[in-house]
Amino acid sequence: MIENGEIIADYKDDKPYPSMILLGYSAGRPLHVVFAYNAAEQTGYIVTAYSPDQNLWTDDYKRRK
Numbered sequence: 001m002i003e004n005g006e007i008i009a010d011y012k013d014d015k016p017y018p019s020m021i022l023l024g025y026s027a028g029r030p031l032h033v034v035f036a037y038n039a040a041e042q043t044g045y046i047v048t049a050y051s052p053d054q055n056l057w058t059d060d061y062k063r064r065k
Helices: none
Strands: 008-012 019-028 027-038 043-050
Touching: none
Parallel strands: none
Antiparallel strands: 008 019, 019 027, 027 043
16 A cells, blocks of 8 residues: 555655655555655654545545545
8 A cells, every 4th residue: 555555645844754645445445544754764654544534535535625
């Protein structure tokens, strides 16, 4: 999911590391993963993962309503 996820939000100024929201699918269900990356150490961190709420996201789960 991390390798093939689509970046739908990019937070380059996040601290302590830049982060992003990735959209992927697991067993046909949409999944958002918040991922941070420490470039100096080449280490990635999964901050959280969740099923996006249909009431808060567009039908393609790429943009907030």
